[in-house]
Amino acid sequence: MEPIIKVRNLYKNFGDLEVLKGINLDIAEREVLCIIGPSGSGKSTLLRCLNMLEEITSGEVIVDGNDLTDPRVDINKVRTETGMVFQHFNLFPHMTIIENIMLAPVKVRGLSEGKARQQALELLKKVGLSDKAEVYPDNISGGQKQRVAIARALAMSPKVMLFDEPTSALDPELVGEVLEVMKDLAKEGMTMVVVTHEMGFAREVADRVIFMDEGVIIEEGTPEQIFKNPQNTRTKEFLWKVL
């Protein structure tokens, strides 16, 4: 089957700084891909190139058949196919939880308020936050915020979900509830790309793990291969440090 995301020879520079140096990657539908690697290796940048939050310097990124570098492609439309969850949640603080979730379906998809509300309530139930619908983001915990952020992204019915270290900003006791929601999503067959330092999650949920360093993919394989039997010395060193 045709991969839902294809990355070909992707380069990304910030001025003189070369951050991604020729990334090639295929992501299949229903696949859960975890990206690991030291800080500064370009993981976030790669993820952000997948929905054009970063401009691509050269190469190709094809999402669901749309070449993102093609100026004729409506980037706003393609972005609705890829939900993104950020390390710092980025909830809209001036809106209640349910308004956060309803906004894009109403304004972007043109859904009626009633339909959007109903859908938002279902999503809140799914992430276990039905009682927080009318609360403002400042009044819930980090774990709850991240679950809302996931619900907000899901409200656009994306084909792929991108997660950029979704639990890194959380107190340790709140990490579990977010990972649970993500595991449920994976079980439902959502295609997921997850940048994470949660090796337990990667081991348990990922179909494939990629180890990145200094802007290149050093090694990739099943969690089994990467965690039990890494081939590259840099992978070994990294895992030795974090495990």
Next chain:
Amino acid sequence: MNYFITHMSAVFPFLVKGAVYTVIITAMSVFFGTVIGLFLGLGRLSKKKFFSIPSSIYVDSIRGTPLLVQILIIYFGIPNLYNMITGDRFTMNVFVAAVLACSINSGAYVAEIFRAGIQSIDKGQMEAARSLGMTHRQAMRYIILPQAFRRIIPPLGNEFIVLLKDTSLLSVIGMEELLMQGQLYISRTYASFPVLLEVALIYLMMTWSISRWVDYMEYKLGVKR
């Protein structure tokens, strides 16, 4: 004491009339200044040089020159320029010149307030909005500007207070606002101290009211979340 009371009450109706002009000019200039300021502020933040460069030139030149000079240019300078170019004469209406000068001036300061307010919103807000498929314009309208407006209220209120006080400069072109009304009375009676004191007190009352109103707005918007 009697002298005081006599003059303060005699001048009062004139000052009220002047104060009404002061308020009207301030209110209109605040309105136009905010509209100009919003566009200039967005213009300065634009990636397109076509918008950002003219906006910057406007803001820098207005903020870099005295309001008094701007008032004089608009009231005396522009008719002179018109005369130079076309050979015809026209006299600027004082009220129009007053509102024009104050609007143009406050637009530049409001632009900076908007720019700072918008820039103070975390980058992640725009990214989250865009990642949901919103256009830049939608993200501005629903996410960035509503948050920026809250932060802008105190400096904006402050700018309105400054503007209200600065309308006193309009007396140089004969606009019969609060200070001018006082001066007209003084020129007839020489009762400068009681009249100027009363003028000052009326300014104080007006600025005090604005600042209470700003506090109230801040409170109202602050407790909502």
